[in-house]
Amino acid sequence: MESELRGRVEKEMDRLLRPKVINMVVKLTTNLPIKSTEDFCFGYIVGDIIVGTFEEARVRYGREPTPEEINEALDIITRRTMEIKGAIKFATSR
Secondary structure, X not given: OOHXXXXXXXXXXXXXXXXXHHHHHHHHHHHOOOOXXXXXXXXXXHHHHXXXXXXXXXXXXXXXXXXHHHHHHHHHXXXXXXXXXXXXXXXXXX
């Protein structure tokens, strides 16, 4: 993955993990027929990162991301899963 693209993925992850953003995502779930707010929030964050990776490659480089770039974005998500879940758990426990 281009180092700039990798940096943008990491920055987007940092943005998504801010309490203000996580709290907004939790609030989205109040009227939805879902079983798990935590699972919804995790899916929202992962989906945002994946879509963001595609959009960044399209806008910045005029192409689809390579399978390697998608895998690297998934590796970043995997590496930071505990951090993501911790931020969500903190937001939902209040």
